[in-house]
Amino acid sequence: MKKALLILSILFISVSYGQEIKQVPQISVSGEGKVKVVPDQASITVTVETKGNNAKDVKKQNDQKIEAVLKFIKKMNLAPADYKTQRVSLNPQYDYEKKKHSYNATQTIEIVLKDLSKYDELMEGLVDEGINRIDTVVFESSKLAQYQSEARKLAMKEAKLKAEDYVSVLGQKVGRAMIISDNSQNYSPQPMYAAMKMEMSDTRVSRETMAVGEINITANVTVSFILE
Known part of the structure; x- marks a missing residue:
């Protein structure tokens, strides 16, 4: 019985060691995609x-x-x-x-x-x-979902490009993605707080009272690629 247990233990160690030897080489990188949009x-x-x-x-x-x-x-x-x-x-x-x-x-x-x-x-x-x-x-932006999709695609492209840059000096190639993690935070546009200090004139004149600028819609990912 003891001999049988010893043989099983040796086999288990051998299998575990073999699995460690066969680990797939990978690279894990992050990517960010950013889309600038004029609010509508x-x-x-x-x-x-x-x-x-x-x-x-x-x-x-x-x-x-x-x-x-x-x-x-x-x-x-x-x-x-x-x-x-x-x-x-x-x-x-x-x-x-x-x-x-x-x-x-x-x-x-x-x-x-x-x-x-x-x-x-x-x-x-x-x-x-x-x-x-x-x-x-x-x-x-009324097209938030569309721009978020664009930002995600840009983030994935940046992650792949970054991985290719790293392995280019090693003589290896970037293979298929193994793990993709979305690290994006919920989009939350920054509010403008307005105090009630408005001067109203009896004569209405055309004027600009705001500068909407641009808003940034971003996506962040972490991707693990197989190395070939």
């Missing part, structure tokens, strides 16, 4: 904030302003799916020095503007109708 739409978050001493009056005033804002948005011919109420609140506030309660009502609307040529007209009209807080303006 904006996600805008705005709020009507009303304060006062009577909860009912504060809520009523806030509702009236929001009603005017929504009517204006409809006049701008935005699709109903492109704007929605995001948040509604009515909160009591206590002034410890004056020992008095007051109330703060807010309603927040999120708008997706798909025609950036209407940006100035929209923002001025919102303020005129009662918006007194611009929370964020995020410039985006």
Whole structure:
């Protein structure tokens, strides 16, 4: 019995050693793909904030302003799916020095503007109708999925090119990919935070009030290739 166990142990060691000898040579490299895109739409978050001493009056005033804002948005011919109420609140506030309660009502609307040529007209009209807080303006691309696909392909091409550069001095060739890991982070465009310091003139003049620039859509991969 002991002899049989000894033979099995020797066979196991031999098999393990053989497997180690037959390891496939590989190279692991990373690649990044980046696509620069000019945004074609904006996600805008705005709020009507009303304060006062009577909860009912504060809520009523806030509702009236929001009603005017929504009517204006409809006049701008935005699709109903492109704007929605995001948040509604009515909160009591206590002034410890004056020992008095007051109330703060807010309603927040999120708008997706798909025609950036209407940006100035929209923002001025919102303020005129009662918006007194611009929370964020995020410039985006409506073709995000398409550009993400392009970035992934560029990342794979860079990874293969990098692997070929490394092994070119070794007299070897890059074979098929064994392992592909996607290291990309979720795309998150950077918001522009806007304080309510807007000067409105009675005379509407044509002017540029924003520079959308470009947004970077990136993909990152790690690829292990067989060496031939």
